[in-house]
Amino acid sequence: MDLLNSFIKRNDDIAWRIIDEEALVVDSKDSLIYPLNTVGSRIWELLDGKRPCSEIVDTISEEFEGEKESIKDDVLNFLEHLLEKGLAKECA
Amino acid sequence: MNPNIKLKIAKNIFRISSENRRPILWLEKNYQTFVSNAKADLEVSLHLEKGWKKKRGTSLAPPSLRQNNRFLSQTRFFDIDMDFNNRKAVISGSEDIGIVSVMTALCSMLLIKEGGFLLHASAVLKDNFSYVFFGPSGSGKTTMARLSEDNKIILTDETTAIVRSNGSYHAYATPFSGDYGMVKKNTGGKIKAVFLLKKDDRFRHVLLKPRDAVRQLFCSAMIPAVDPGIADHLFNTFSKFTGSLPCYELYFKPQPSVWRYIDGLTK
Structure with missing residues (x-):
């Protein structure tokens, strides 16, 4: 999958809330709770399925400090984890 | 009338009734401090069968508080159907049901529904x-x-x-x-x-x-x-x-x- 050009969205089965700028994500399938850090929470907010992942990389690079290439790797890595855990899905 | 007992847990009174006397006797013996005579807030009927098995793929919906003010759930050992409009709950399970698990599940769902x-x-x-x-x-x-x-x-x-x-x-x-x-x-x-x-x-x-x-x-x-x-x-x-x-x-x-x-x- 060309993740950078994919449109990813949060899974509808997931309940989440941002408290103090950090997200808590509850997966009701296995009753697990995932705390996300500030960067992960911002990515999570952006996962509405309306923008390609490359745009998410751009937004994170603008809002957080770091080398763009390294941010890109981290964002894609994080998205792969979300897909793997079933917390997010690729839009058709 | 089936054997029954009324228990007050937090602010809620549960009246639990069952054709099978055993779980009622157990509650009478072990939950004495919580026995009450007040009017019940939730009528709970236990339907216990020998050899009851979880019905896979039944029409029971996923558990939800939002569907018609009703909570439906299947556990490994029993099914719960709580109707908050009519303040009734039906529990179906095997004869050797874990009555403590049933009571904690009922108590938990009622509290959650009421903001606790x-x-x-x-x-x-x-x-x-x-x-x-x-x-x-x-x-x-x-x-x-x-x-x-x-x-x-x-x-x-x-x-x-x-x-x-x-x-x-x-x-x-x-x-x-x-x-x-x-x-x-x-x-x-x-x-x-x-x-x-x-x-x-x-x-x-x-x-x-x-x-x-x-x-x-x-x-x-x-x-x-x-x-x-x-x-x-x-x-x-x-x-x-x-x-x-x-x-x-x-x-x-x-x-x-x-x-x-x-x-x-x-x-």
Whole structure:
């Protein structure tokens, strides 16, 4: 999958809330709770399925400090984890 | 009329009836402190069959508080159908059903529906205020109960009912006890503070950030079934709860002097 050009969205089965700028994500399938850090929470907010992942990389690079290439790797890595855990899905 | 018993747990009266006398006799013997004569808030019918098996692929919907004010759930050992409009619950299961699991599930869902929850926690009543101590097994819940035997009332060493009433939160005794054994008094009180326990070799505390407190409550609350609707409802409940009460991480030595530390912290 060309993740950078994919449109990813949060899974509808997931309940989440941002408290103090950090997200808590509850997966009701296995009753697990995932705390996300500030960067992960911002990515999570952006996962509405309306923008390609490359745009998410751009937004994170603008809002957080770091080398763009390294941010890109981290964002894609994080998205792969979300897909793997079933917390997010690729839009058709 | 089928054998039945009425139990008051927190503010709710449950009338449990069953054609099978055994679970009723067990409740009469073990939950004496909680027996009540008041009008029931929830009529619970137990339908127990020999050789009952979970019906896979039945039409039971996923558990949800949002569907027609009804909660449906299947566990490995029994099915629950709670109808909040008619204040009725039907439990189907095998003859050797774990009645404690049934009662905790019913109690938990009713509390959640009313903006409260059931928490793995010990709770102590002192000067009309309750203090709630939660954490995983071995964190010191029963130890805190034992350290409170002087002039305080131990509400529970294992499972606390958290009730929202008139905009504030109250902790109540439950019959779901741990190693300490059955509590002697069915009572409760407005919560003064909540403590996430950590055994240590000195006393110290950290005020939990709201997000960390909400996360810890998700881990310690007794939730019989989670779906996105229930999880979302609990986010609201836990956010209100942690926003209205001080929640501390309490590192403590298992000594009676822990109460001097708590008194200093909450005065």
